[in-house]
Amino acid sequence: MRIVQVVLGGLGLAAIAFGLWTLRAVDLSDLVEASLWLAGGVLAHDLLVTPVTLAAAWVAWRVLPRYARGPVAAGFVVLGSLTLMAIPVLGRFGAIPSDPSLLDRDYRAGWLVLAGLVAVGVLLGSVVMRRREVR
Amino acid sequence: MRLVPRETDFSGWLRSPRVAARVGVWLGVCFGVAFITGLISHVAYEPPGWLTFPTRPVSLYRITQGTHVVAGTMAVPLLLVKLWVVYPKLFAKVPWGDVRRLVVHGLERASIAALVAAAIFQLVTGLANSSQWYPWGSFSFRDMHYAVAWVAIGSLALHVAVKLRIARAALASDVNSGDPVGGVPDVEAPADSSHGLTRRGLLRTTWVAAGLAGLSTAGISVPWLRDVSIFGIRSGDGPQGVPINQTAVEARVTAAASKASYRLEIVNGATRRRLSRADLEAMPQRTEVLPIACVEGWSASAEWGGVRLRDLLAVVGAPSESVVAFVSLEEDGAFNTSELPAQFSDDPLTLIALRLNGADLSIDHGYPCRLIAPARPGVFQTKWLSRIEVVA
Numbered sequence: 014m015r016i017v018q019v020v021l022g023g024l025g026l027a028a029i030a031f032g033l034w035t036l037r038a039v040d041l042s043d044l045v046e047a048s049l050w051l052a053g054g055v056l057a058h059d060l061l062v063t064p065v066t067l068a069a070a071w072v073a074w075r076v077l078p079r080y081a082r083g084p085v086a087a088g089f090v091v092l093g094s095l096t097l098m099a100i101p102v103l104g105r106f107g108a109i110p111s112d113p114s115l116l117d118r119d120y121r122a123g124w125l126v127l128a129g130l131v132a133v134g135v136l137l138g139s140v141v142m143r144r145r146e147v148r
Numbered sequence: 149m150r151l152v153p154r155e156t157d158f159s160g161w162l163r164s165p166r167v168a169a170r171v172g173v174w175l176g177v178c179f180g181v182a183f184i185t186g187l188i189s190h191v192a193y194e195p196p197g198w199l200t201f202p203t204r205p206v207s208l209y210r211i212t213q214g215t216h217v218v219a220g221t222m223a224v225p226l227l228l229v230k231l232w233v234v235y236p237k238l239f240a241k242v243p244w245g246d247v248r249r250l251v252v253h254g255l256e257r258a259s260i261a262a263l264v265a266a267a268i269f270q271l272v273t274g275l276a277n278s279s280q281w282y283p284w285g286s287f288s289f290r291d292m293h294y295a296v297a298w299v300a301i302g303s304l305a306l307h308v309a310v311k312l313r314i315a316r317a318a319l320a321s322d323v324n325s326g327d328p329v330g331g332v333p334d335v336e337a338p339a340d341s342s343h344g345l346t347r348r349g350l351l352r353t354t355w356v357a358a359g360l361a362g363l364s365t366a367g368i369s370v371p372w373l374r375d376v377s378i379f380g381i382r383s384g385d386g387p388q389g390v391p392i393n394q395t396a397v398e399a400r401v402t403a404a405a406s407k408a409s410y411r412l413e414i415v416n417g418a419t420r421r422r423l424s425r426a427d428l429e430a431m432p433q434r435t436e437v438l439p440i441a442c443v444e445g446w447s448a449s450a451e452w453g454g455v456r457l458r459d460l461l462a463v464v465g466a467p468s469e470s471v472v473a474f475v476s477l478e479e480d481g482a483f484n485t486s487e488l489p490a491q492f493s494d495d496p497l498t499l500i501a502l503r504l505n506g507a508d509l510s511i512d513h514g515y516p517c518r519l520i521a522p523a524r525p526g527v528f529q530t531k532w533l534s535r536i537e538v539v540a
Contacts, residue, residue: 014316018309025305029262032298036291043287047269050284051296054268055261062228063235074344082344087353094225094357095364098275099379107280107381111397112512114386115280123378127364146342 066093080146084138092131099124158236161337165329167347169311169318171230171354176304178223178358179267182274183301185216189443190294192525195489203495206522207449210441213525214369217445220274221365225357227267229350259306266300278444279381323347368446382446387512388504390450393442393526396511399478401532410516412500415537416464423463425516428502431455436497442526452520453503457493460500461538469494471540474519474530486528487539492521500533 036044066089073085101107102120109115192209195201202208237260243249270293276282277289308315314330321329324347326336337347345353367377367384374384382391396402404410411422434456441447461470469490478484492498498521502509509515514531521529 014312018312021305021312022309025302025307025309028298028302028305030302032295032302035295035298039288039291040286043291046285047287047292047296050273050287051265051269054272055265058231058264058268059235059238063232066232079342079344083341083346083349086345087349090225090229090350090353091357091360094228095361095379097228098221098224098361099364101276101279101281102379102381104281106283107276109280109395109398111395112392114382114391115393116381117383117385117391118378118380120379123364127360127378142341 080142081139083142084135088131088135092128095127153239155236155239155241161335162345162347162350163233163236164334164337164347165314165318165332166321166323166325166334167350168230168233169315170351171226171233172315174358175223175226175230178219178226179300179304181219182216182223183297185212185219186297188212189216189525200491201489203491203522206497207439208523209525210369210439210447213441213443214445214447217278218362218366220271222358222362224271225354225361227271229354231264256310259303262299263303263307266296266303269296270300280444381444384448387510388507390440390448390504390513391446392512399481399532401477402511404477405511405515405532412517412533413535414460414464415535416466419464421463425502428455428500428517431459434499436499438497438520438522440526440529451505452499452501454499454501454517456496457498457500458496460536461493466538470538473537473539474533475535476530477532477534483527486530488521492524495522497522
């Protein structure tokens, strides 16, 4: 296992070095901007996405009956991650007025359908859990 | 009250190396697939001298780029869950007193920071680019997405190397076990869900989320999934049944492309020919079914009619296997010219298309004529051709 670790680690370092080397001709201002985006992603996740999730979980744990905790948490994982993923299309930020074939779906309606399905799943899950608890 | 929590403040059975390792495996698979398909796309864009990009299957780029975007999309829920599981590590105690351990700790934190930053960057820039949204100011998406891909895959390999012992032990043991793995403490987890989400429940939920993320997007390249791909950037429809990436209005070619005096110039050294659209229509016509497949991951198959490029090159006496440059009527823009490698210019399926799905090309599809070649990224299928020149 030691050998595998050393080889894998070495290859990893080489890949990182190669990636940085491909940027040797890129303007400093572009590198600075990309670095801000790199750091910004981590900060947005660590200081916003996770704390909000933790706060929601804290509230849910206290407010929800025990049988609903699992289903609600599962529903949150599905709907939350897919909503973050869909931000670019939900916001239609890339839309071009002269090109109706780009972003040509009703994404908000799609999101509502997904949210509805998740809600039904959470309800059904909670009902099943409650029955088990009663029994 | 402390503002910054300690690692030990986080409780519960879900934040376990047994969960992290299991999610990590699939996250690694998604990043690996995205990395390899991304390299293929990179080679298709900038072929190195030592490599000849194949022309078959005709759907090659359609498949690899569709896979690239779907793998990256599926990684979103996986990455979010993985980071949530290991979040307390961010507040792990720093061994300030012991220099040796401090250095090791610092290096590990640096490698994790590189991995997390690169992973989030790749998914954010990739998803944005896929929807043709460029929220960053000036850096080149291609340069950065390519460089950071190497950093992401490299720091992932480094991470796997460092965690290999723990990950193997975690994967080999029962998911609900509370035994320490590779020296990392764990807590016994309940197997039944009466107290909330179980480890198995979280893992299953994560697989469902990743699967739904894939389904909600895959229709951009898999036609029979179109109806369920609620977040697909294109439904796959458009004028003449094919989506458009750049319109004539955007490219500012409407006037030049509609002129009756339009001529396509074909150049081979000193030999030049100028052909009108009627001249092109008078040549032997071919019909081929070829996909148009773009870097954003969407693709659509269509029936193209027109003149074989080989036949056209013969008009100016170009030898077979010529490298050919294509110039658009579009005056500026990153992709108003393209260079077609020899194997594509010689391919019998490569057409100068005049018709699409049984009708004359619409102006947004490249009227008077456009290039369509098998297994090529869409941006190189130059529209509104003004000149075709043999360059080597």
